[in-house]
Amino acid sequence: MRTKLSQFNFELPEELVAKYPSDQRDESRLMVLHKDTGKIEHKIFKDLIDYFEEDDVMIFNNTKVFPARLYGTKEKTGARIEVFLLRELNKEAKLWDVLVDPARKIRVGNKLYFSDEAGNNILIAEVVDNTTSRGRTIRFLYEGTDVEFHGELEKLGTMPLPKYLDRAPEPLDIERYQTIYAKNIGAVAAPTAGLHFSRTLMKQLEIKGIDFAELTLHIGLGTFRSIDVEDLSKHKMDAEYFKIDQATCDQVNAALKANRKICSVGTTSMRSIESAVSATDNLKPVEGWTNKFVFPPYEFRIANCMVTNFHLPKSSLVIMTSAFGGAELIKEAYAEAIKEKYRFFTYGDAMLII
Numbered sequence: 001m002r003t004k005l006s007q008f009n010f011e012l013p014e015e016l017v018a019k020y021p022s023d024q025r026d027e028s029r030l031m032v033l034h035k036d037t038g039k040i041e042h043k044i045f046k047d048l049i050d051y052f053e054e055d056d057v058m059i060f061n062n063t064k065v066f067p068a069r070l071y072g073t074k075e076k077t078g079a080r081i082e083v084f085l086l087r088e089l090n091k092e093a094k095l096w097d098v099l100v101d102p103a104r105k106i107r108v109g110n111k112l113y114f115s116d117e118a119g120n121n122i123l124i125a126e127v128v129d130n131t132t133s134r135g136r137t138i139r140f141l142y143e144g145t146d147v148e149f150h151g152e153l154e155k156l157g158t159m160p161l162p163k164y165l166d167r168a169p170e171p172l173d174i175e176r177y178q179t180i181y182a183k184n185i186g187a188v189a190a191p192t193a194g195l196h197f198s199r200t201l202m203k204q205l206e207i208k209g210i211d212f213a214e215l216t217l218h219i220g221l222g223t224f225r226s227i228d229v230e231d232l233s234k235h236k237m238d239a240e241y242f243k244i245d246q247a248t249c250d251q252v253n254a255a256l257k258a259n260r261k262i263c264s265v266g267t268t269s270m271r272s273i274e275s276a277v278s279a280t281d282n283l284k285p286v287e288g289w290t291n292k293f294v295f296p297p298y299e300f301r302i303a304n305c306m307v308t309n310f311h312l313p314k315s316s317l318v319i320m321t322s323a324f325g326g327a328e329l330i331k332e333a334y335a336e337a338i339k340e341k342y343r344f345f346t347y348g349d350a351m352l353i354i
Contacts (some may be wrong), residue, residue, distance in 0.1 A: 012312065018347040048352060049208060052210050054210070057211045060183060062179075063268075068086075073115070082101040083100055083125070098138055132341075152178060192309045216243045217243075223238075237291040306319050
């Protein structure tokens with residue numbers, strides 16, 4: 001029987017989409033869902049520590065969001081153009097894959113000027129190719145070092161908050177739309193399950209003896225792209241770069257052998273590890289690209305518990321969560337979350353499926 005997109009639709013009151021994060025990272029709400037019994041508990045995120053013991057492993061995605069949304073002006077007309085940096089295609093040539101808005105005004109050969117607040121042109125880019133209706137390849141005309149170039153991008157760009165939040169980035173987003181353990185720059189969206197972890201909670205988990213394993217998956221906009229096919233077997237995910245090193249594999253495989261809890265922090269960590277399963281159902285080191293789309297029914301081989309946010313209807317994220325927790329059980333949990341007014345999406349509350 002085919003799994004259908006419509007099975008993952010539900011009515012989400014608009015006011016439950018969180019526009020801002022909780023005052024403290026670890027004081028968002030936490031729903032704990034027990035897969036074996038269906039029991040639901042209502043907790044605070046820092047209570048997470050109570051569900052783990054010494055030598056259990058948590059897997060974190062250490063990708064770092066860069067300020068990917070730039071605003072430039074088109075040569076001659078001065079029209080204001082939004083340029084969303086998706087990924088760097090060639091470091092030496094400074095070629096980037098981008099989205100432009102409004103796209104109808106931007107053609108191959110056009111130049112775009114990016115200025116500071118004083119109106120000084122800091123960067124110039126030339127459009128060299130059309131990739132999709134809104135997609136373009138652009139080349140930055142910059143002669144400084146790579147470090148200097150990325151410094152200019154940092155100054156000119158704004159944090160790429162999802163459009164669903166329906167607000168401009170504010171100073172607080174520079175810190176809060178980033179996990180505290182982010183280190184490898186390359187994401188255009190934050191791994192949102194990790195946003196709940198505070199330095200205090202991480203230290204407490206460490207003292208308790210929980211092991212931290214890290215991997216990198218640079219989240220692209222494809223994670224949030226709407227699914228437009230009813231038969232989920234026909235949906236194609238955008239490829240995203242990921243890397244899992246030997247040290248992480250050693251940690252996770254030792255925990256597998258010892259039957260410890262292995263907790264994937266977020267759907268991106270889960271996609272990564274499920275894209276790196278060996279023939280013996282262990283985790284293997286990988287560096288490359290994954291377009292893995294997880295939907296029910298699916299047998300997970302590495303993690304036996306997961307921390308995740310509450311996701312939007314018909315999203316690839318709620319579909320993966322349903323594959324892990326069980327479609328009917330997740331449906332019940334989401335109905336309970338809506339009834340109890342949990343906050344959804346990027347800055348929303350969290351769920352531990354255990």
